[in-house]
Amino acid sequence: MLKRLIARWQGVLLTLVGIVATVWLGATGQLGLYIHPRYFWFSIAMALIGAVFVVAAFAFTPLPEEPDEATDAAAAPGLHDHSHHDTAEPPRGNRAGTVRAALAALTIVVATGALLVLPPTTLTSATATQRSINSATSALDASSPTLVGGDTANFTVKDWALLLRQNPDVGYYADKDVDVVGFVTASPDDPENVFYLARFSVTCCAVDAQPIGVPVYLPGWQEQFEEDQWLAATGAIEQNPGSTGDEPLVLVTETLEVTEQPEQPYVF
């Protein structure tokens, strides 16, 4: 009985987990942690339509089932089972059926845990390290407008990272103040002296997130800050005094303060 129930309702319950997660994320403005804003309306609309079907699925009594997967059970003919619950089913399919039901139940529990219990978060510096920072920027500037000569007052981490690629001439930055917010991730080349103020750039969903960031020169930064901490920085772009790393230009900060994670941590 229990096995049949799980087999019948597994999909509906998993759908409901996904729907509740989507709508809740949308309602609390956190959907952007997982997908690009252009999908918001579509995801929520489909979730609401799905919700109607889920509730309707419970309201209607099931139509007669197709015969139980005799072929699946026949695949394991030797399994004569002695488990004592569920005597209604033919014994030969019993153990395979029990395993399947247990796996199905496990999927539901894990999905509920992942989507409904865990608090939604951004990706961390672990992924930033794994996906090598700024590897995307050289290509991004092919599709984005040239930033050289633009008004830098509202520049984000992404804009600065692009600009540093487009124009490596330090003189250009003499009169430009930088004011950015990002999370801390260590520079792979010079982790002692340089860290990045980074953001993830998302084109579709968090899976394709690319870390981009502005290198900050601050020897011994590890004593003040931790990886993944969100910082607000002001300062100016200067020649990298360490000059060991890949980054010829770095941000030398005037102020550097711990701040709250922004509502929308990713850039698009």
Add this chain to the structure above:
Amino acid sequence: MSLTKPVPPHHATTGSRTARSRGAVGLGLGVALVLLFVAIRVLAPEEVGNLLSNSVQDFFTLSISVVIESLPFVILGILLSIGVQVWLPEGFLLRHLPRNAVARRIVISMLGVLLPVCECGNVPLARGLILRGLTVGESMTFLLAAPILNPVTIITTYQAFGWNDGILVSRILGGFVIANLIGWIYSRHSSPMSLLTPKFQATCAHAHDEVPATRTRRSVDMFTKETTAMLPALFVGSAIAGLIQVGVSRDLLVTLGQNPVLSVFALMALAFVVSICSNVDAFFILAFGSTFMPGAIVAFLVFGPMIDVKMLALMRTTFTARTLVQLTVIVGLASAALGLAVNALA
């Protein structure tokens, strides 16, 4: 056929008082479950997240993002599948297809223009089409062609690459040719039903049985059955995709991207791993670097929509593992050949 005519309602819905009260109990149960799940979500303590290390947390974030991204497309695909099976008149689709097998597959590979679902939505739809009488080979043609030959994908690919290096043209033509090639190969199979999982075969065998129920009722029933087939695959596939993302360094694949031969295989491996939807994969690969060879980008854009971790999990609901291995090898070789040819010509 009478399958398409709704049975008079008193048969199914308002038959007896017990049926009605059972419906009310079910409705109450459904609403209660929705509220329960909402309550879990709202009341879950924030601190739970702090117990996890960064990598574990990122695994969950990545997997969840695949689920949240794909779920609406899967729901849309199931709705379209219900539309084809329950609401379209029996034989409507097949009547309007050409009789000649080759012409028929060519038309089928263009269906994506009318049904612009990305690949996750195509699997439930393809299942519905098989149940409505499409052959297995034809359904594969649809499954492989539709994510590439659809307006959304074509527009986003054009936005990302314009006419540069023939990437757009190679993608469209390559997808079309490979899908028709696969359809032709499997149309020559001696017993095409054996390509399907036993469970789906059983569903097919009963597809034409008469079910005495209203269309609404059958739609809801089909929603239950299709979600039961698709959703576990989606969740498991997303978890695997998330796991690989955390485990495999991308640097290696990207470094290989400079070599005219290796780049093709490296980007196909990348497409397999990231499992990204065809509607947006052009932006994704564009963001990855103009350093890649055009042939590698074409291989990525052709192979990715057809075969990836998430798609294999979803297709496993319908096709046997053996069939999927064959399919992966053929599509992989054809995509690689296409990519290498583009590189050679570029």
